[in-house]
Amino acid sequence: MKPFFRFLILLMAGYVLAQGTAFAQTNVRGRVTDSDGQPLAGVTVMIKGTTVGTNTAADGTWSLQVPKGAVLEFVSLGMTPVTRPYQGETGIDVIMEEDILFLEDVVVVGYGTAKKETLTAAVSAIKGEELLKSPSTNVSQVLAGRLSGLSSVQESGEPGLDQASIRIRGSVYGVSYVVDGFPVSDINDIDPADIESISVLKDGASAAVYGLKAAGGVIIVTTKKGNKGDVHITYNGSVGVSMNANFPEFMDGPQFAYYYNVAQMMDQLANGTISSTQEYVPYFSRDNVEAMTNGDPTDGWDNVNYINKVFGTGLNSKHNITLQGGNDRIRYFIGSGYLGQKGNIDGYNYTRYNLRANVESKVGRDLTFTAGLSGVLGDRSTPRFASGGSDGAGSSYEVGYFSIAHQTVGMWPFLPEKMGDYYTGTVANNQSTPYSPLAALYLSGNNHTKSLTATANVSLAWDIPWVKGLQVKVSGSYDNSNSYSKNVATPYYVVTHDRAADGTWSWSSPKVDVNGTADGNKLGEGVTYQESLTGQVDMTYAGTFGKHGIDALVLAEVRDYKTNNLSAYVKNLPFALLPELNNGTPTSNPVIGSSNASRSAGYVGRVRYNYDEKYLAEFTGRLDGSYKFAGMTSTRWGFFPSASIGWRLSKEDFMQGASFLDDLKLRASMGLLGSDSVTAFMFLSQYAQGGKVVYPGVGAVPSYYTSGVPNKDLTWEKTLSYNLGMDFSLWNGKLGGEIDAFYNYTYDILTYNGGGHASSMGGYYSTYINKNALDSKGIDILLTHKNSFGLGGRPLFYEVGATLTYSKTRWLVYQDSPNVPEWQKVTGTTYNSLWGWQADGLYRSEEEIDNSAWYGTRPNVGDIRYVDLNGDGKIDWNDRGIFGKSNRPELTFGLNLNLGWNGFDMNLQFTGGALFQVSLTGTYFNGYDDNTIWTQTFKEGGNSPLFMVENAYSVYNPDGTWPRLTLSTTGHGGDNGLSSSFWWLDGKYIRLKTAQLGYTLPKEITRKFGVEGLRFFVEGNNLFTIDGLPKGIDPESPGVNNGYYPQQRYLMGGITLTL
């Protein structure tokens, strides 16, 4: 909080300068220097109790009219403030000392804290207030670009599901999260206003204390504990709107008719149905198009932008109140928050309530008791369909194929919204039921999930009185998460506009939707119950012996986790408005339930040593055991050690001449991390329940099948992590930096043992083995610059932070099949690279086709030409290979700009990524790819983005750069959409991720109303993006087939009120 207060003081000082004065004055001059005699620029000089002041120039000088007897105040960021009474002298020179507290930042690390100065591992940290500088709805979103070593991709904008996926240093593992010392599954539901700080443990030396959970790095969140001093109550509230940040324009009615006709003509020319464009009988007639544009929907034709109908404007509000205070005996913090999101698609809503209370109390001379309670109540509702989706129906009757996004983009723009009482629908190829996004939104029923997570942490620490510095602590955490969902699906009907072979169009009788009529109104209810218990006992010692400093920790930790879920389904509810299980009849699979449990144990040890805070060393180790692996063997328990050293050059005598240097430290570390993210019990030979079988005359009986071939030697995956780093601070913190280079070697990667085995083995080999290996290397850079200078007679404070993270992860060992072509071997390739054919532009003439190899049947001019890699004269799966990049940027960067001037403050956060590709082809989870709305014109007969058809090759646009217009039902046209380098676009981008502009009223005014502080602000995110992608394609968009909830742009305004 300190820098923040200091910042406020500066702002206030700025305001004060604006006021005039009327006393007799003398012109006083002076110079401000630091303790080394270097001039300090931008120091605010003001007359105490007035609003008069100035700033020092670059050479540290200042001048001001000062009345005799006044007191001058000198304030500068990072320096201890100085006050000096004016007694009539003509010159006042001031020496300002570095603010030791400011530099001696304490960072939270695993199982404790460390002084930033003497830290030897790679840890990025951010203060909680940074998180409040954006309209983010959850913590994961705001970390992007603000911390080095971290890459973030936010693929969805759906309320309640819009968290970003975070990776540390290109790791293939997910991040482990720790809140106030205890592991949690995620941090999204924490109210950003409750957060004191966030630390990212990036290297082996910092993360090894988390052993088997640490391979993907660790993010530690520390919540506010309250400060000694007056009670403060702060209210922070904002409201605003949200909309799609990016979305392509689709064809309107007449455009659809035109391009559809051209596409059909092209197809007919290609398959020989017609031999010239003259013979073509248009699918959509001129009359049809006129009917679309005559403004009369009752004639069965209209011109509707369904994209805008579905994706509108969302409403959002956030409120929170925090209270904190304390004295020598007790400190406390209470925070409560509300988040309400009404999504920009109707029916997608999310509400969250947070409550947190932290208390720390000295209960005896040597005893400290802490308790933290938190509760999060979430309430998410959606229509019966997912916004975007994966394939396969989920438990809640959702079918990804019928996601709202998919139905919306597929919808024919020439259909009126309604015909009579019914919404209209688009007959999609391959689907027996029509698309109708509006009916799906408003008539399909709804899904509703409520969740409650309650967490309690307690600890009791005893400072052993007879050994100074020795403390024993017992602590525990209990976390209970419940969620309850209720999903109602109601049948509904839509009408479709169908064209007969003779060209006449007619409206169908109402057709049933995917919900089906046979089962009537359906209801599914489910509950999940999770609890986890963590217990820790630790002992710490800290002491100094002359110039030797020692600090040690031993700790034991046990974690126990249980989960249960139960769901029930009924159908044929007489009234959808009475959705109770009692009112329906059970479905064929009425009840589903299962449970799970896991347990782990670990012992942690750590010793830190420093000599005169100049030479630093740290050793840690964790002995970790997991239930997932065979007991009583060496595979259950693993030891994860780390070592790191540091050298503070700036403390050396020979560096004392470099007075511009505040601090300079070199660091080196190595450590071993583990990951047990594999299916448990693979060492056992087990039978799992299969589907029942029915014997004639007997009925259904259970069946059980062998669930896997056991492997008793299975063990966890390991990452050996190396880090070299440098921290520096120059010119009193005006320039600061942390630069790290790392190399992580991950081995014993649990590999699905499918490849490399003959299929005649029938899968009889242990399903997982520890075989694969990969490595990541890269650099993280954080550079900060802060300063202030006078502008218009008022001080302008600014701070610039730039982060750059580069990491490249590649496979060193991969279970490749020995006989596949070189270009299909994964070994040596970058992790998660896109795979497909190499495209060589489009065919421009029949001769080119004659002289080429092709896939399947003969292509047409305007189809994609693929490279025949093995030269066998045909294009097939053997010509596919790993030629693309990953869809996660290898290079991410952020630029954070803070400005403060005359009561105004501004924060801009730019983020960007490079060295990655956005795939317009959809790739299923199993690696099969498929055409998407971005790669196939008129996919499933539905609408297509305008950029695609406008740029498509056609007889009228022979120079078109996109594959030819086609209705793509069989044969070619379909093949264009398969994965190939044609669709892998360079995704590099920069976007204004967040921006906030605020104005704080002068305290002189607000205090009259008993208000300590009052600030107004406006904020936004995803405000603009610069990239080279087709208009409307978001660089963070996932490669999926069924659409997704587009990333959102938020525009909010609010106030912060402190009492």
Add this chain to the structure above:
Amino acid sequence: MKKNIIALAAVAAMLSGTACTKMLDLTPKDSISDKVMWAQVSSAEYAVNSIYSYVYDIYAAYPCVAGMTEALTDQFKYGSYLYNSLCFIPSEIAYGGNTLTANYVDVYLGAWDSLYGAVRRTNEAIYNLHTLGTGLPEADRIRLEAELRLMRSWLYFELVKRYRDVILYDEDMSAISTDKALSDEADVWTFIKGDLVYAETNLPVKEQAKGRLNKGVAYALASRALLYAHDWEGVIAAADNVKEQGYDLEANYAGVFKAEGKETILSYNFSYADNITHSYDFYYTPGGDYSLVNEQGGGYGTPTQEMVESYELATGGFPDWTPWHGTTTDTPPYAELEPRFQATILYNGASWKGRTIEPWVGGTDGWAQWRKETQPQGRTTTGYYLRKGVDESHDLSARTQSVQPFVILRYGEVLLNKAEACYRSNDAVGANAAVKAIRARVGLPYSDLSGDELWAAIRQERKVELAFEGLWYWDLRRWGDASKNYPTGLNAYQVHGLMIVPAAVSGQYEYTYVSVDDKDRNYPARMDRFPMPSSELNNNAKVEQYAEWK
């Protein structure tokens, strides 16, 4: 410092010990240990039940993922031009030619991977029965082994039928390795026969089998499988053994597919209560059944005019179809065709679910022109719908899924298997008797034949008696006929349908003979053996692709 160390040591002692490792011993919540599984007869049967489920796969999943194999012959046509299974792809396979690459054939017709997966689990079950099931009563142990070995012989039969020379694995699980050579077809047959004999000997008779696999199934399967091995004696013996088990022809041909009776040797069953259902009706019911309840479904595939013309008149002999090979308003002689036609194919005017089938343009069921209308959506492209196997009592407004059993093995087929074996072993008397019995059931006349005429009669009976039971494509293949020109084989022909339009006179229709193909069909001789999949070739150093696929 001393006290420090003491305190440290105390804590360390407190935390260490073996208790922690014990604490980490959890057991899975979703599976059960193999030892428990094979400790009792009831649970051992659970493990065998999962092997029994391969009967379904052998019948419905392995033959062709693109659709019924009849669609690869002159019998059946999928009407949608969309590039999907149960749509255009079966026709694409039938057009053959260069499309039939090794990879393509493996994707749509290959079953190597799945069959070996099933073989492995069957062998694993036999291995576990031997090693972990030692505590089971001997009679049960032998019975369960017989069930498993019958399934294994069936799986290997399905392999040898497609690939001839295949890799042999028995229950010695340690023999499984990535590099393994092929065995000669003859050795595979020896292995199959060994399992069949064990099953025939040790399985109970049907009455005592409680719905599980029995002797009759083993004999019936042998009569089918040994045809492929040209073991005529074996086929005849197996067929006679089936008869000895008490199986016989039902009096009513249509009834065989509606209820389990003396002709049914093995059916695969379903249950609404347990949500074990299939979609046969959804795919093949006349489209009108669905449009009447405002839904879409049915009519994915329909019988061809060629299949219709394969049926004799009820009095014997074939009608003259020439008038219907052009355009005419004469009514085709549907009503005069033999009972098996009536039981198998729905035509214009046929009675169905209390209504009349309307496969004409604009009718309740409707007609769609192949290729011109990409998606028939329940309408027929041939003028017919399938009746055999479709459940007439299925109320589509109540539910989509179906539970009528699949008839897998029946006595009618066994008789025809015997007829073929007798003919091949120059026993015309035996062959004539079997053919006669089959025809007599449907009231068709028959006088004893010999030589090529006898063979033609047997072939004709297999085509119509066993129509749409998943056998015809494989019959043509094993006879070596498939690559010959039509009508003997599947080369150089197109299939047809009748486009029916209501005529000016009420109640009359105009019938027009139309092709429902884009081009001539083609069956390359190499299709008589399917190619090995790349997943085998790439990983097994001891095999090479079969010569015809190199």
